[in-house]
Amino acid sequence: MADTAATVPAVGGAARAEPRGRKPRRALSRRNIIIYGTLIVAAVYYLLPLYVMIVTSLKGMPEIRLGNIFSPPLEITFEPWVKAWATACTGLNCDGLSRGFWNSVRITIPSVILSIAVASVNGYALANWRFKGANIFFTILIIGAFIPYQVMLYPIVIILREIGLYGSLTGLVIVHTIFGMPILTLLFRNYFSAIPEELFKAARVDGAGFWTIYLKIMLPMSLPIFVVAMIIQVTGIWNDFLFGVVYTGPETYPMTVQLNNIVNSTQGVKEYNVNMAATIITGLVPLVVYFVSGKLFVRGIAAGAVKG
Amino acid sequence: MSTDRPIRLFRNLNAKISAIPMIATALVVFVGGTFWTIVYSFTNSKLLPRAKFVGLDQYERLWGTNKWLISIENLFIFGICSLIFSFIIGFILAALLDQKIRFEDTFRSIFLYPFALSFIVTGLVWQWLLNPDFGIQSVIRSLGWESFNFDPLYNADIVIYGILIAALWQGTGLVMCLMLAGLRGIDEDIWKAARVDGIPMWKTYLFIVIPMMRPVFITTIVIIASGIVRVYDLVVAQTSGGPGIASEVPAKYVYDAMFLSQNLGQGFAASTMMLLSVAIVVIPWAYLEFGGKKHHG
Amino acid sequence: MASVSIKNLFLSFGEVKVLQDLNLDIAEGEFLVLLGSSGCGKSTLLNCIAGLLDITDGQIFINENNVTWEEPKDRGIGMVFQSYALYPQMTVAGNLSFGLKNAGVARAEIEKRIKRAAEILHIEPLLERKPAQLSGGQRQRVAIGRALVRDVDVFLFDEPLSNLDAKLRAELRVEIKRLHQQLAGTTMIYVTHDQIEALTLADRIAIMRDGAIQQLSDPHTIYNKPVNKYVAGFIGSPSINFLEGDVTREGAPRFAAGDMTVSLEQYEFESDSSGGRAVFGIRPEHVAFGDPAKQSPYTCEVPVEVVEPMGSDTLVWTRLGGQEFRFRVDGQITVSAGQTVRIGFDPARASIFDSQTELRL
Numbered sequence: 001m002a003d004t005a006a007t008v009p010a011v012g013g014a015a016r017a018e019p020r021g022r023k024p025r026r027a028l029s030r031r032n033i034i035i036y037g038t039l040i041v042a043a044v045y046y047l048l049p050l051y052v053m054i055v056t057s058l059k060g061m062p063e064i065r066l067g068n069i070f071s072p073p074l075e076i077t078f079e080p081w082v083k084a085w086a087t088a089c090t091g092l093n094c095d096g097l098s099r100g101f102w103n104s105v106r107i108t109i110p111s112v113i114l115s116i117a118v119a120s121v122n123g124y125a126l127a128n129w130r131f132k133g134a135n136i137f138f139t140i141l142i143i144g145a146f147i148p149y150q151v152m153l154y155p156i157v158i159i160l161r162e163i164g165l166y167g168s169l170t171g172l173v174i175v176h177t178i179f180g181m182p183i184l185t186l187l188f189r190n191y192f193s194a195i196p197e198e199l200f201k202a203a204r205v206d207g208a209g210f211w212t213i214y215l216k217i218m219l220p221m222s223l224p225i226f227v228v229a230m231i232i233q234v235t236g237i238w239n240d241f242l243f244g245v246v247y248t249g250p251e252t253y254p255m256t257v258q259l260n261n262i263v264n265s266t267q268g269v270k271e272y273n274v275n276m277a278a279t280i281i282t283g284l285v286p287l288v289v290y291f292v293s294g295k296l297f298v299r300g301i302a303a304g305a306v307k308g
Numbered sequence: 309m310s311t312d313r314p315i316r317l318f319r320n321l322n323a324k325i326s327a328i329p330m331i332a333t334a335l336v337v338f339v340g341g342t343f344w345t346i347v348y349s350f351t352n353s354k355l356l357p358r359a360k361f362v363g364l365d366q367y368e369r370l371w372g373t374n375k376w377l378i379s380i381e382n383l384f385i386f387g388i389c390s391l392i393f394s395f396i397i398g399f400i401l402a403a404l405l406d407q408k409i410r411f412e413d414t415f416r417s418i419f420l421y422p423f424a425l426s427f428i429v430t431g432l433v434w435q436w437l438l439n440p441d442f443g444i445q446s447v448i449r450s451l452g453w454e455s456f457n458f459d460p461l462y463n464a465d466i467v468i469y470g471i472l473i474a475a476l477w478q479g480t481g482l483v484m485c486l487m488l489a490g491l492r493g494i495d496e497d498i499w500k501a502a503r504v505d506g507i508p509m510w511k512t513y514l515f516i517v518i519p520m521m522r523p524v525f526i527t528t529i530v531i532i533a534s535g536i537v538r539v540y541d542l543v544v545a546q547t548s549g550g551p552g553i554a555s556e557v558p559a560k561y562v563y564d565a566m567f568l569s570q571n572l573g574q575g576f577a578a579s580t581m582m583l584l585s586v587a588i589v590v591i592p593w594a595y596l597e598f599g600g601k602k603h604h605g
Numbered sequence: 606m607a608s609v610s611i612k613n614l615f616l617s618f619g620e621v622k623v624l625q626d627l628n629l630d631i632a633e634g635e636f637l638v639l640l641g642s643s644g645c646g647k648s649t650l651l652n653c654i655a656g657l658l659d660i661t662d663g664q665i666f667i668n669e670n671n672v673t674w675e676e677p678k679d680r681g682i683g684m685v686f687q688s689y690a691l692y693p694q695m696t697v698a699g700n701l702s703f704g705l706k707n708a709g710v711a712r713a714e715i716e717k718r719i720k721r722a723a724e725i726l727h728i729e730p731l732l733e734r735k736p737a738q739l740s741g742g743q744r745q746r747v748a749i750g751r752a753l754v755r756d757v758d759v760f761l762f763d764e765p766l767s768n769l770d771a772k773l774r775a776e777l778r779v780e781i782k783r784l785h786q787q788l789a790g791t792t793m794i795y796v797t798h799d800q801i802e803a804l805t806l807a808d809r810i811a812i813m814r815d816g817a818i819q820q821l822s823d824p825h826t827i828y829n830k831p832v833n834k835y836v837a838g839f840i841g842s843p844s845i846n847f848l849e850g851d852v853t854r855e856g857a858p859r860f861a862a863g864d865m866t867v868s869l870e871q872y873e874f875e876s877d878s879s880g881g882r883a884v885f886g887i888r889p890e891h892v893a894f895g896d897p898a899k900q901s902p903y904t905c906e907v908p909v910e911v912v913e914p915m916g917s918d919t920l921v922w923t924r925l926g927g928q929e930f931r932f933r934v935d936g937q938i939t940v941s942a943g944q945t946v947r948i949g950f951d952p953a954r955a956s957i958f959d960s961q962t963e964l965r966l
Contacts, residue, residue, distance in 0.1 A: 019674040021662040035404050042401060043418045049433045068447040122330045137334045144338035146534055146590050150562040150579035155341035178333050239426030241541040256428045260545055263432050272436065283429040290424035298485055497690035500657050505704030506678030519694035
C-alpha cells in the first residue's frame with residue numbers, strides 16, 4: 001500500500017522540520033477509488049431496475065416502442081398507472097390491481113396480527129414456563145421451518161376443504177399464521193429468554209399469573225421485537241405468491257398473483273408501461289415498510305432470514 | 309391480591325393452553341402433512357388422492373420425465389452459481405462497507421432494498437430488462453454493437469443464467485448483511501496486530517479474517533441453500549418455465565403436477581425429493597451446530 | 606539520546622480534543638508506564654506511537670527517525686494487546702512467524718527467532734498448539750512472543766494483564782519485569798490503569814488525565830512528592846487522606862483545620878505562594894499509632910469510628926480536624942470502635958495542595 005509519505009529523512013541529530021502532524025492523504029487515493037468505485041458500480045446494478053421500472057411506467061406506448069428503456073420519458077403520463085390500478089385485465093376480470101390490493105390488505109392485516117399474537121404467547125410460554133414436551137414440539141416447529149412448503153401443500157388443501165375454507169381469504173390467513181409460527185416463535189422465545197428472569201420471579205412472588213405477566217410485564221417491554229416481527233410478516237405475507245396461488249381463487253387472489261396474471265397471461269398487445277406500473281404498485285407496500293423501518297429491517301432479516 | 313400459590317396443574321394449564329396451537333400445528337401440519345405426502349407418493353393418485361399403492365412407480369416415472377430432469381439440472385446449476393456468486397458479491401460488498409466509509413447507510417439501503425420486493429416483482433422487472441426487443445440487448449445494439457446478443461430468456465441453453473441474474477439482484481443484499489455482521493464481530497485488536505505485523509490488507513482478509521468467519525459462512529450457506537430449493541415465484545414470473553421447459557425448477561414441477569396436470573402422485577413424489585435434498589444439507593448442519601442433542605438454548 | 610520522543614502531539618476527533626500538546630522523551634532501555642483511569646488518553650497515545658492512529662499535529666521520533674508518517678510495520682515497534690489478538694486459526698508457531706514470512710525473512714532466520722523467543726518466554730512446548738487450547742497466561746506470553754520475534758527495540762503494551770485474574774496478573778507482572786531486565790536496551794512503553802503494575806514495573810511513570818500528562822517521574826517521586834491533588838489521590842491504596850483547611854506562611858508556617866493545627870516548619874514548600882485555602886494530604890500508611898506516635902512531630906488523640914480488618918493490616922476510620930481520616934495499623938493490634946487512640950505523623954511526609962489550583966505548595 002504505497003502512500004504519499006515523505007521519505008524518512010536521514011538522521012541528522014536534530015529534529016527535522018517535516019513530517020509533522022497528520023499524514024497527507026489524497027482524497028482520490030488509489031484505495032478510495034477502488035472502494036467507492038466498486039460501490040458505485042454495484043449501486044448502479046441495484047438501482048437500474050428500479051429506475052427502468054419507474055421510467056417505463058411513465059411513458060406512453062409509442063415512446064416505449066421507439067426509444068430505449070434507459071431514456072427518461074419525453075412526455076410523462078400517469079395513464080399506465082391508472083390503467084394498472086383500475087382496468088388492467090387478468091384474463092378473467094378487468095378491474096385492475098385494485099381488487100388484488102384490497103385482497104392483499106385483507107389477507108395481510110389479520111395474518112400479521114394473528115401470527116404475531118399466537119407466536120408471541122408461545123415464545124413467552126417457552127421462555128418462561130417449563131412443561132413436559134415443550135422442547136420437543138419446539139424442535140419440530142423449527143424443523144418445520146426448513147421443510148419445503150411443497151411437501152405440505154396438498155394436505156392443507158384437504159384440511160381446508162374439510163372445514164370449508166378452501167379458496168377463502170380466511171383459509172389463507174390461517175395458512176400464513178401456521179407457516180409464520182416457527183420463525184416468529186423462535187424470535188419471541190429468544191427475546192423473552194434474554195429478559196432477566198428476576199423480573200419474572202418478582203412478578204410471580206407478587207402473585208401474578210400467566211396472562212397477567214404476559215400482558216402487563218412482557219408486552220410493554222417488547223415493542224422493538226414486535227416491530228421486527230411485524231416487518232418480517234408484513235413483507236413476507238404481502239410478497240407471498242405460492243400460498244396465494246394455491247389456496248385462493250380468482251375472486252380472492254392477492255396482489256402478487258394478480259400481477260403475474262396481468263403481465264404474463266394477457267393475449268395480444270403487451271402494454272409494457274402498464275405492466276411496469278402494476279409491478280411498482282405491487283412492490284410499493286413492502287418498499288415503504290423497508291425505507292421507514294431502516295435498521296430494524298436489517299435486524300428482522302437476521303432473525304427471519306430462514307423464511308424463503 | 310391473593311397470595312395463594314396456584315396449584316401445580318393449574319399453573320401449567322395456562323401455559324399448556326396457550327401452547328396448544330403450537331402443538332396442534334406442529335403435529336398436524338408439519339409432521340402429519342409431511343408424512344401424508346410421503347406416504348401418498350407411493351400411490352397412483354391422479355386428480356384426487358387414491359390409496360392404491362404402487363411402490364416406487366411414481367419415482368421411476370419421475371426420474372424418467374424430461375421435465376423433471378431438466379428441473380433438477382437447472383436447480384443444480386442455479387444453486388451452485390447462486391451460492392458462489394452471492395458469497396463473493398456479498399462478501400466483497402460487506403468488506404467494502406466495513407471500511408468506515410461515508411454514506412455507508414445509503415449504500416446498504418441500496419443493496420438491500422431488492423430483498424423487500426416480492427419475487428414476482430423481481431421476475432417481472434428482469435423479464436422486462438432482458439427483453440430482446442426493448443431491453444438491454446436492444447440498447448447496446450443501438451449504441452453500435454450490432455451483433456450484441458443478450459437474450460437469455462429466449463435461449464434455452466442460458467435461460468437459467470437470466471434467472472440467476474435476477475435472483476442475485478434480490479438476494480445478495482441479505483448475504484451482505486450477514487457477512488457484515490460477521491465482519492463487525494471480529495475483534496478490532498486482530499486488525500491492529502496484523503497491521504503492526506505488516507500484513508497487507510488482502511492477506512489479512514484471506515488468511516486471518518475469513519477463517520475466523522466460518523460460523524457465519526456456514527449459517528449463510530444453510531440459509532441460501534434452503535432458499536434455493538424453494539425457487540418458484542421467480543421462475544413463474546420471469547419465464548413461466550420457458551422457453552419451453554428450459555427453465556423448469558422442481559418447485560414448479562410440483563405445482564404444475566398437483567394443480568395443473570391432475571397428477572397428484574407425481575407431485576407428491578417430486579415434493580418428497582425436494583424434502584430429501586433439503587434434508588441432505590440441513591441434517592449434517594444441525595448435527596454440527598447442536599451436537600446431536602436437540603437443544604435450543 | 607532519547608529512544609522514543611514525542612513533540613507537541615495533538616490529537617482531535619472532529620471537535621473533541623483527545624490529546625493536548627504532549628511532550629515526552631523516553632530513554633533507550635527505559636520502562637515507561639502510562640497510567641490513568643479510563644478515558645484519559647493513555648491507550649490513544651500508545652496507538653499514536655504505534656502508528657495505528659493518525660495525529661492531528663506534532664511529531665513522533667523513534668530511534669532518531671521521524672516516524673510521524675510511517676506505517677506501524679516501519680516504525681521498529683512490537684505491540685501486545687489487551688485481548689492478546691492472536692490469530693485463532695494458526696498455531697503458536699504460525700502466529701509468531703506470520704509477520705516474518707510476509708516480510709520475506711529467510712526460513713532459517715525465522716526458526717532461529719522463534720526458538721529464541723520461545724526459550725525466553727517458556728513457551729517451547731506450546732508451539733504446535735492453537736490459541737484456543739492455551740490458558741490466558743500462555744496466550745499473553747505468545748502475544749509478547751509475537752512482538753519479540755520482530756527484533757525491534759521498542760515494545761508497546763496496551764493493558765496486557767487486564768484480562769487475567771489477580772493471581773495470574775501478579776505472576777505475569779514479574780515475568781514482564783524479568784523480561785525487561787533480560788532484554789537490556791529494549792524500551793518498553795506500558796499502558797495500564799492499575800497502579801500496582803505501574804509502581805512495580807516502571808522506571809518512570811506518566812500519569813495521564815484528560816489527554817495531558819500530570820506528572821512524569823520515577824515511582825518513588827510520584828508516591829512521595831505528587832505534583833498535584835489528582836496524582837496524590839490516584840496513587841496509593843488505600844488512598845491518601847485529604848484535609849481541607851488553611852495554610853499560613855507568615856511567621857511559623859502552619860496548617861489549620863477545625864480544631865487541629867499542624868506545624869509546617871519541616872515541610873519543603875515548592876512554591877512561593879502566600880497562604881490560603883489548602884488541602885493537606887497524608888497517607889494512611891504514614892501515620893504512627895499508639896505509644897510510638899508520641900514521638901511524631903505532630904500527635905493527637907482521635908476517636909475510632911469504624912474498624913476494617915484486612916488480614917495483614919487493619920484500616921481504622923476516624924475524624925481529624927472535623928473531617929474523615931484513615932490510618933493503618935498492623936493487623937495484630939486490636940482496635941475497637943468507640944476507643945480513643947493516639948496517632949501521629951511527620952508533616953514533612955505530607956503533600957499540601959492549593960485548594961484552587963490543586964498544585965503542590
